Amino acid sequence: MLHKIKSGFIIQILSIVLVFAASMSAQQIQVNKVAGDVKYLSGTSEVWAKVKKGEALRTDGYISTGKNSSVHLNHSGELITIGELSAVSISSIKKMTTDELLLALAMEDMINAPKSNGKENSGNTAVYGEDESKNKITKLGANDFGIKRLNGAMQLAENGLSESSVVFAKETYRKYPETKKVASYRIFFADILYDKGLYAEALGEYLEIQKLELSKEQKNKVDSSINTLNKILLND
Amino acid sequence: MIPSYKILPQSSSDLNGYFGLQDFISIPFYNYESNPDNFFNTKDWGISLQYGAEFSGSFNSSIYLLGISKRIGNHSLSARYTPGFQKEFLFSTGESIVVNDTTTQSLEANYTYKELFGLGYSYKMNEQLSAGLSLRFFEQDFNQQIVKPVFGDTLYLVTENLSEDLNFWKADIGIDYFLNDQLQFRLASINLLNFGDDPTTEEFQGFEIKQERGAFIAAGFFPYNYLNFNFIYETTSSFQFSTTGNANKFVYGVTAFHDQYQEPYIAGLVPSFGYRTNLFEVLLSGVYYFSDRTNDAGFSQFYEEGIDNIINNRYSYNKIVLSLALNISSTPEKKVELIDVQIVREIYPTFYDMYLDKPFAYGKIVNISSEQVKVTPSVRIEGITEGNINSPQVLVEPGDTSTVPFYLIISESLNMERATLSNADFYVNVTSNQPDDEMQKPALVNSENAWDGNVVNLRYFISKDMNFSMNYAKNILSENKNILDSLLAELDEFEKAKLLFNEFVKKMTYVSDPRASVEYVQFPNQTFELKGGDCDDLSVAYCSLLESVGIQTALVDYKNDLQLRHVNVMFNTKLSPEQAALITNNDSKYFIRKNEQDIDEVWVPIETTSLTNFGEAWNLGVEKFNREALNELGLASGKVEIVDVY
Numbered sequence: 001m002l003h004k005i006k007s008g009f010i011i012q013i014l015s016i017v018l019v020f021a022a023s024m025s026a027q028q029i030q031v032n033k034v035a036g037d038v039k040y041l042s043g044t045s046e047v048w049a050k051v052k053k054g055e056a057l058r059t060d061g062y063i064s065t066g067k068n069s070s071v072h073l074n075h076s077g078e079l080i081t082i083g084e085l086s087a088v089s090i091s092s093i094k095k096m097t098t099d100e101l102l103l104a105l106a107m108e109d110m111i112n113a114p115k116s117n118g119k120e121n122s123g124n125t126a127v128y129g130e131d132e133s134k135n136k137i138t139k140l141g142a143n144d145f146g147i148k149r150l151n152g153a154m155q156l157a158e159n160g161l162s163e164s165s166v167v168f169a170k171e172t173y174r175k176y177p178e179t180k181k182v183a184s185y186r187i188f189f190a191d192i193l194y195d196k197g198l199y200a201e202a203l204g205e206y207l208e209i210q211k212l213e214l215s216k217e218q219k220n221k222v223d224s225s226i227n228t229l230n231k232i233l234l235n236d
Numbered sequence: 237m238i239p240s241y242k243i244l245p246q247s248s249s250d251l252n253g254y255f256g257l258q259d260f261i262s263i264p265f266y267n268y269e270s271n272p273d274n275f276f277n278t279k280d281w282g283i284s285l286q287y288g289a290e291f292s293g294s295f296n297s298s299i300y301l302l303g304i305s306k307r308i309g310n311h312s313l314s315a316r317y318t319p320g321f322q323k324e325f326l327f328s329t330g331e332s333i334v335v336n337d338t339t340t341q342s343l344e345a346n347y348t349y350k351e352l353f354g355l356g357y358s359y360k361m362n363e364q365l366s367a368g369l370s371l372r373f374f375e376q377d378f379n380q381q382i383v384k385p386v387f388g389d390t391l392y393l394v395t396e397n398l399s400e401d402l403n404f405w406k407a408d409i410g411i412d413y414f415l416n417d418q419l420q421f422r423l424a425s426i427n428l429l430n431f432g433d434d435p436t437t438e439e440f441q442g443f444e445i446k447q448e449r450g451a452f453i454a455a456g457f458f459p460y461n462y463l464n465f466n467f468i469y470e471t472t473s474s475f476q477f478s479t480t481g482n483a484n485k486f487v488y489g490v491t492a493f494h495d496q497y498q499e500p501y502i503a504g505l506v507p508s509f510g511y512r513t514n515l516f517e518v519l520l521s522g523v524y525y526f527s528d529r530t531n532d533a534g535f536s537q538f539y540e541e542g543i544d545n546i547i548n549n550r551y552s553y554n555k556i557v558l559s560l561a562l563n564i565s566s567t568p569e570k571k572v573e574l575i576d577v578q579i580v581r582e583i584y585p586t587f588y589d590m591y592l593d594k595p596f597a598y599g600k601i602v603n604i605s606s607e608q609v610k611v612t613p614s615v616r617i618e619g620i621t622e623g624n625i626n627s628p629q630v631l632v633e634p635g636d637t638s639t640v641p642f643y644l645i646i647s648e649s650l651n652m653e654r655a656t657l658s659n660a661d662f663y664v665n666v667t668s669n670q671p672d673d674e675m676q677k678p679a680l681v682n683s684e685n686a687w688d689g690n691v692v693n694l695r696y697f698i699s700k701d702m703n704f705s706m707n708y709a710k711n712i713l714s715e716n717k718n719i720l721d722s723l724l725a726e727l728d729e730f731e732k733a734k735l736l737f738n739e740f741v742k743k744m745t746y747v748s749d750p751r752a753s754v755e756y757v758q759f760p761n762q763t764f765e766l767k768g769g770d771c772d773d774l775s776v777a778y779c780s781l782l783e784s785v786g787i788q789t790a791l792v793d794y795k796n797d798l799q800l801r802h803v804n805v806m807f808n809t810k811l812s813p814e815q816a817a818l819i820t821n822n823d824s825k826y827f828i829r830k831n832e833q834d835i836d837e838v839w840v841p842i843e844t845t846s847l848t849n850f851g852e853a854w855n856l857g858v859e860k861f862n863r864e865a866l867n868e869l870g871l872a873s874g875k876v877e878i879v880d881v882y
Binding site: 041043044045046047048060062089091100103104106107110111112113145174175176177178 | 862
């Protein structure tokens with residue numbers, strides 16, 4: 001029985017991956033309109049280049065907008081608008097199913113698991129309890145690339161690519177850990193998980209957010225979401 | 237005045253040499269000379285025969301010994317009949333008579349010393365202590381011709397035989413102590429108790445065997461099965477030492493002895509060589525004396541010096557002895573049986589410690605005794621293991637069948653240039669060192685460059701010859717010390733990895749696997765020697781260079797079934813995500829991993845087959861990793877796996 005379940009699960013994963021990979025290779029991104037300072041980082045290049053109207057973008061590149069700037073992209077017939085002070089990877093401009101999102105979240109968890117060395121590490125032996133500096137918000141400027149990425153992730157959601165937006169945000173948190181402390185973004189993406197019916201994942205996020213420095217309004221919202229989700233999950 | 241001769245019935249020398257207290261050989265244990273406490277390891281019945289020949293100018297052969305032994309629980313009994321243990325001395329008395337006025341007849345004296353039989357008993361108190369005794373029966377036949385006058389019409393002389401048979405028993409005790417498997421001791425008496433006839437005829441007084449009390453102490457050191465050392469020292473100042481061993485069922489040894497009553501200082505050697513199985517044992521031994529034994533001895537020398545031992549004295553000749561022993565089990569002494577063994581893993585010599593965690597075979601055993609037993613499984617593979625490798629003990633209830641694992645330890649220094657089919661000997665032991673049962677199975681032992689295709693196991697190739705990689709890497713780094721010193725300390729790992737890669741690629745060419753399969757991997761030194769390799773070889777060599785200077789690495793295993801399987805490398809720059817901008821403006825060119833302390837660190841993927849420069853290899857590594865591991869969710873589906881080297 002267990003074997004059957006495992007086999008079924010593996011087949012499901014492989015099917016998702018195959019469809020996902022096929023959809024990736026079919027993507028074409030074209031620049032329809034450029035306003036202001038819009039730059040493009042191609043593949044593994046170290047140099048940002050100005051984006052021109054009509055340009056075709058590689059799927060492994062980045063696009064970044066400056067203040068009061070925007071870019072309109074044509075993604076296989078669908079128009080995507082990226083507003084000011086945002087950055088997105090072209091590969092994240094894609095439609096994903098909820099199953100694909102779940103798989104991507106599982107991968108994030110896997111990546112974020114500490115490397116095991118077979119030893120018990122006690123961490124900081126001098127201080128017990130949570131390291132408070134972890135939750136202290138560092139002042140991140142609007143031009144900080146991590147914040148621009150989170151803005152870009154929000155733009156993806158606003159363009160109907162909410163699943164991709166969560167994955168892109170998660171990757172941003174990994175590469176720019178300071179951005180994890182900005183509660184407003186965290187709440188935004190946790191809400192997407194909630195809306196998609198991924199209650200356990202959403203609850204996990206809210207519980208993490210609860211540990212951050214929150215405004216009264218944010219705190220009320222997070223507490224309320226946690227209560228609701230607990231009830232939903234209890235009744236499941 | 238009657239001279240007092242030193243004729244000792246026992247010293248520790250025997251005809252097979254001295255094998256210590258080892259239980260791998262049973263023949264010497266019928267020799268009460270070095271084993272007066274009757275220690276032996278026959279499981280049930282044992283029978284022994286010694287047939288020998290003496291080179292005394294002519295070739296005189298005879299049965300020296302017939303022995304029988306029996307073990308009952310911790311009690312061991314033995315008996316031996318020794319028809320060949322005798323020495324006869326025939327002398328002219330110096331007197332003669334004239335017969336028929338023309339013929340002269342010399343008068344003769346004859347002294348014969350015999351050991352006829354012996355009995356032994358011992359008790360095993362525990363695995364470390366055993367004690368026992370032996371009782372031996374000796375016979376002495378003395379004959380002498382004398383002239384006796386007969387008075388009648390005419391006085392004439394007649395010869396008459398004087399004779400006397402003197403029998404006596406002697407008893408000795410001894411104790412054996414096994415400190416551990418490598419160090420063992422024995423303490424035993426010489427002529428502790430003697431009782432028997434005293435000579436009544438004046439002419440024979442002083443010729444009887446003298447029973448001087450003494451003792452000997454023996455020690456054995458057994459560092460390896462194939463090489464052991466034994467030493468016996470007697471309180472009479474005689475001693476002997478031997479080197480013995482066993483390998484592949486062959487037993488061998490050579491004993492040198494010093495006898496205070498013989499010349500030269502090392503009086504002789506006793507070499508021996510034999511073959512044994514659980515059922516029988518054959519041992520060919522010899523006694524070779526360094527002094528000349530071909531001259532006849534005169535009565536005056538015998539009168540002056542005497543002899544010290546019946547089978548080993550100054551008048552003994554070189555001998556050759558063939559010994560046979562048979563172990564007969566009339567009752568099922570063994571407690572467990574090995575029903576079957578299944579080898580579940582091929583042997584890859586380079587994975588030297590893998591079989592410590594993962595058994596390479598499983599055996600099915602059954603407890604045929606009526607008691608709970610602790611079974612020790614062990615295995616020996618010719619050319620692979622150093623002796624038997626014991627696995628953890630398994631408790632088996634009476635009548636129960638159980639599966640036991642067989643683990644292996646492979647010598648790190650093993651060199652196997654090509655795959656061989658070897659024999660694996662599997663044993664199960666309960667109480668003694670003698671296996672209760674054994675089974676032999678053929679086992680494929682791959683060459684040292686063989687690999688099972690599991691990327692996790694490439695770490696064995698990375699760690700092999702780490703000294704070579706360390707020297708190579710350190711040379712490069714010291715040549716570039718100025719560059720490294722001028723850089724930010726935070727960039728130490730990154731710059732070292734970059735320097736090493738750029739030097740590494742100068743000498744390398746990508747070549748596909750010479751054996752056209754993934755199962756052959758070169759060690760780093762071989763890759764440098766051959767100036768190239770495939771993705772496995774190059775990744776192993778580069779990882780080895782980085783690891784040798786303390787840079788953490790991981791192998792990235794791309795298992796995409798649509799293409800050939802591929803491996804490349806990822807290394808830890810030790811930079812924090814915030815410091816990543818020190819090495820790139822493009823955040824897609826690195827990957828964040830948490831370390832053991834839950835701290836994020838920047839890792840960089842490198843395509844080792846890109847033998848151009850570090851920058852190009854990094855870009856190619858990034859493109860492949862981002863595409864297959866991240867964008868196509870390879871890490872989630874298991875099609876891409878990151879395997880940490882340590």
